[in-house]
Amino acid sequence: MARTQGSHSEITGPRIRAAALKLFAAHGYAAVSMRQIAREVGLQAGALYNYTPDKQDLLFSLMKAHMDELLSACASHVTSGDATTRLRNFVDFHIQFHMGRADEIFIAYMELRNLSPENFETIEALRRAYEDTLGAILEAGLTEGVFDVPDPKVTTRALIAMLTGITTWYRPDGYLSPADVSEIYWNMTRKAVGV
Amino acid sequence: MARTQGSHSEITGPRIRAAALKLFAAHGYAAVSMRQIAREVGLQAGALYNYTPDKQDLLFSLMKAHMDELLSACASHVTSGDATTRLRNFVDFHIQFHMGRADEIFIAYMELRNLSPENFETIEALRRAYEDTLGAILEAGLTEGVFDVPDPKVTTRALIAMLTGITTWYRPDGYLSPADVSEIYWNMTRKAVGV
DNA sequence: TCTTGCCCTGAACACCCGTTCAGTTACAAA
DNA sequence: TTTGTAACTGAACGGGTGTTCAGGGCAAGA
Structure with missing residues (x-):
């Protein structure tokens, strides 16, 4: 597995931020987990730490x-x-x-x-x-x-x-x-x- | 242990509500745990469930x-x-x-x-x-x-x-x-x- | 073609979560 | 003094938390 096709830092970064924005606004910072954000983007939670x-x-x-x-x-x-x-x-x-x-x-x-x-x-x-x-x-x-x-x-x-x-x-x-x-x-x- | 001295339902109930109010306002509902509320009142978490x-x-x-x-x-x-x-x-x-x-x-x-x-x-x-x-x-x-x-x-x-x-x-x-x-x-x- | 390194997975870490419940205690009524 | 019960403890349940990291796949440059 590991890296999937066609994924790039310039795309993934903004997508993570957009997902976090949407989820934080909908449910609140404390109620949203890193795994939820990752799932929204189609990643594993660990991958988020390449961006934040x-x-x-x-x-x-x-x-x-x-x-x-x-x-x-x-x-x-x-x-x-x-x-x-x-x-x-x-x-x-x-x-x-x-x-x-x-x-x-x-x-x-x-x-x-x-x-x-x-x-x-x-x-x-x-x-x-x-x-x-x-x-x-x-x-x-x-x-x-x-x-x-x-x-x-x-x-x-x-x-x-x-x-x-x-x-x-x-x-x-x-x-x-x-x-x-x-x-x-x-x-x-x-x-x-x-x- | 168990029931401690001088504790009553009419006192504990409002105290729990006051603690929850204060903590929810300060940190947000999702960020506050039942154990924190209990600690604020001087109880174990399980005791809260006599009141809510x-x-x-x-x-x-x-x-x-x-x-x-x-x-x-x-x-x-x-x-x-x-x-x-x-x-x-x-x-x-x-x-x-x-x-x-x-x-x-x-x-x-x-x-x-x-x-x-x-x-x-x-x-x-x-x-x-x-x-x-x-x-x-x-x-x-x-x-x-x-x-x-x-x-x-x-x-x-x-x-x-x-x-x-x-x-x-x-x-x-x-x-x-x-x-x-x-x-x-x-x-x-x-x-x-x-x- | 080979190699370098970015991007990602998946498992693991230690810890906290809401909730339940058998058991224990302090008090009020008898 | 005895008894009944409301009030509470402490441990346990299954599951979720943020974060780390060794390792593996992909693409671009040599």
Whole structure:
């Protein structure tokens, strides 16, 4: 037996990550075994260790990759303009990004407690950095005198919680298009900050 | 050995539930073993089965009790008045209820996927019932002509997500009192629905 | 054609899992 | 004081866990 036909590192690696992502999102990190992940890919459990040092690192690298992608995509979508424009761009970006990545978002929010302390600190820092981009927009709106928010920090968290909530109910085959959803959430956000 | 001094069913039962609640919230249902729960209470694992038929039922009964308490407390706090008054009462109630029950809320949102299908359906129905109380308030505000919300269902979910978000950051020893938090969230809610 | 080394298998390691149950003890009622 | 039983222990059940590793097959380069 051993190596089967046509298998390659460049193919197997991503397939393992995709399987882990799907299974972690569906059942939770702790409830998924390395053997289940391997079975999903069509391997024996031992083969996974050619691609990850251990299970913990598999989770961490998925979360890290997600956060890195989130931050860089956000930075390129929410760039210039006045505070209101940037807020609108942020809302649109957040909705669009989160709609297409249900599994990643689920894991990023649910599996924080299964990270080792160092890994948690790394992910938490990235999460705070993302939060701060919205925080900065709200602060800018305050100094421009166009927003009416009593506590920018609390408002930031409230808005992000509201926007991220779409992942719990949005389905592509529902009666609302992504643009509809964006419009509804933008109007709520806009009014909530007093524009 | 066997039965140790001064131990009683009326004491041990709640202690087991409290330990399970705490551990499930901290590490997740799948990551916590019956032996860990028993150790926390000072028992052997076998003794737990005098109080729960199995681990799944322990999780379910915690979630069920939480949802029942949520619904009955909500019903008694959000009763009469016009739509705006009831919305304000709902926001205050939700904030106050969720601030003091971080562990319960955490489990109620995170461990849904670890419920058996029948148990999930039961909890999900209660969750929908709670959502519907807010939905009914928004509908009432629409027919009264005082709210401006394009899609009450989406707005309901967005508001609940926003309000529930406090559990991820609120700490009793922070710089904001519960009343401050309530006020901030009420103002955001109020403006978001156009009052 | 031969050889090198990547990729994978399959077995093994020590340990933990939920759950059951015969047996033991402390207490309440008689 | 005796007895009945609720409450609990400790061991056992079959099975699953993450991880390691010697060895074998396949493909590409010499």
